Amino acid sequence: MKFEVKNPDYGKSPYTGMTKEHWLEACEFLLEGIFSGIESMEGQPVSRRVEFEVSYPNKNSSPTKASAERFEGLARSFLIAAPLLHNRPEAVICGVSVREYYKTRILEAVTPGNPNYLYGLQELLAMAKEGEDTFQHTCECASLVIGLDQCKGIIWDTYTAEEKDRIASYIREFAYGKTGAHNWRLFNMLILGFLHQEGYEIDRGVMRDHAQTILSYYAGDGWYRDGHRFDYYTPWAFQVYGPIWNRWYGYAEEPWIAGKIEQYANALTDSFLSMFDKEGHVTLWARSGLYRNAASSPFASAYLLNHTNVNPGLARRINSGALLQFITREEVFVNGVPSLGFYGQFLPMVQDYSCAESPFWIANPFVALTYPEEHPFWSAVEENGDWEQLGDWGAESSPHLHSPKGYTETIMNGPGIVSAHLGGNGACEFRTAKGLFKPGDEYIRYYIRLAFHSHYPWEAFDGQGAEAMQYSISYDGAKEALVPNIIMYGGVNDGVLYRKQYFDFYHNFQGGASIDLADFPVAYGHIRVDKMRIPNKPFTLTMGAYGFPEYQAGEKTQVIRRSCDGAEAVILKQDGRQLALVAYTAWESVETKERRGVNPAAENSILAYGKLRREKMYGYEPYVMISAVLSRTDDREWAEDELFPIRTVTFTDEEQCGGYGPVTLLMKDGRTVAVDYEGLEGHLMI
Known part of the structure; x- marks a missing residue:
């Protein structure tokens, strides 16, 4: 299993041949792999596992992890499905309506008593291990609301008022629950931002506390210290979720903070260009390497900002190159989904907070699929930055x-x-x-x-x-x-x-x-x-x-x-x-x-x-x-x-x-x- 670029457009994309149409085909390709491995289409999109010692749930993990894995499968695969639905509302994968599948599974996930219910915060606290008071559900609620916003008219707007309230009530618990003292603060901010955007009351003081904490992590050159580390969580978390938050809440309600987030995002895209090679490929570095091409995300999310310095032809070239680095290699896929590795399965790089569905976060750059065809990200001719000045040194x-x-x-x-x-x-x-x-x-x-x-x-x-x-x-x-x-x-x-x-x-x-x-x-x-x-x-x-x-x-x-x-x-x-x-x-x-x-x-x-x-x-x-x-x-x-x-x-x-x-x-x-x-x-x- 691997992706093939059919009918490449080397006029618009001289380096990769990839256009918006090819990106949508990549979404369909990834969803076909995910759907083909689901045991029952009546259940959540959970993959067939081949590893049980390091990734969760395992014999040592908390009872909360079984539902966390199901939530990762739902929310992260939705990050692939939502941009596809934004462009192709009637999309059908493996004979299944993508819209109806996710509309149904999301509602079931927040409905107590349903077999697909994923448990609320208080229920998780009751079953948690001693000392466990933060939960993966917080992260997945953020992915869920990103997807709901990306295909708002296709799924969210078709729910009844009662169904919307049910979803809002579920995610609100996690918005106000305890979170990690690192990039996770952004998850709470996005949940609150989505609720605010949809007309629900929120505690602005809680939002501001999370936001000021995020700013306090800033170290310079566009990079945040995530906990005590510098790694790809700056590009694929801070510099993706920050611009989304600005769009939903920050620009209107917290302009000073939003201005800083924009300033830091532009500083990152200026310097971060240097960390991709001539093919636009990602380097294996730091934790969560199985997120792979998600590192290229800030060159896609930059266009959510009011002002960006990013060259659109170079931005698309890097994102397309990084995506092709992985999805065109057969060894990347196990049972139809990206493996727990960089290329093939490789346990020394897997952390115990990851599950078989975690790699679906490779979808973060697909935020660009919400931009219209005439947007510069899609209409500009690909460029290759300073590699064009370096020339073909191998000749x-x-x-x-x-x-x-x-x-x-x-x-x-x-x-x-x-x-x-x-x-x-x-x-x-x-x-x-x-x-x-x-x-x-x-x-x-x-x-x-x-x-x-x-x-x-x-x-x-x-x-x-x-x-x-x-x-x-x-x-x-x-x-x-x-x-x-x-x-x-x-x-x-x-x-x-x-x-x-x-x-x-x-x-x-x-x-x-x-x-x-x-x-x-x-x-x-x-x-x-x-x-x-x-x-x-x-x-x-x-x-x-x-x-x-x-x-x-x-x-x-x-x-x-x-x-x-x-x-x-x-x-x-x-x-x-x-x-x-x-x-x-x-x-x-x-x-x-x-x-x-x-x-x-x-x-x-x-x-x-x-x-x-x-x-x-x-x-x-x-x-x-x-x-x-x-x-x-x-x-x-x-x-x-x-x-x-x-x-x-x-x-x-x-x-x-x-x-x-x-x-x-x-x-x-x-x-x-x-x-x-x-x-x-x-x-x-x-």
């Missing part, structure tokens, strides 16, 4: 890759993200910071990495030494290797990003093992100039590149070794793509190992990594580890200047160990890059 006739136009870079100090568009391979690669988790927390693997790459999803940690895109330290005698659990942002100075991370951080920094991180992009990837600060010895330290699939169409990946002026490179090569790890200083060897079950895109993978060892407690030995992680999307042999972009490295100390002072890199493109860690300790942010 034989391309200019020298290490010219100043070999990449573009966007700095977002608010969330501590620096993102690069790489002209050499068409990838987006971004480096993040401002992350803190307790040692051993599973969220470390989602957030704390040296970099994230649109072509190479992060790999799960296995605790057995080298890990993908992270340092790992093994102390002699320890049972398990350690990875950093805190990463701090030091800012960008003269083109170099500075960060710092600690291993096994608890309450203070004293005596902790840490790495000062310094890196900058080149056209094919990035250069690392990192300084170890590890007081206890003996230890073995490793640093992995990205995980690389071990096989392609049954053929084993080639492992190629090259060297140049003391630098050592390992190249992993398949037809049409190559990944290289190049080690310059401090690393004693560059090795590879095979791994299983840790890669979201392949069962078996290969990891290239650098390795060194320190045994002397206080010895003046090389401190600065210089490396390059590079990739390309063709079969051409790497030119020496491409694979080994550094001409010379000069340290301040006479021993050339990098114990103190600046490190100067003369690049083969003529640039001189100075890396200086002085003062980093005073500029770190979390």
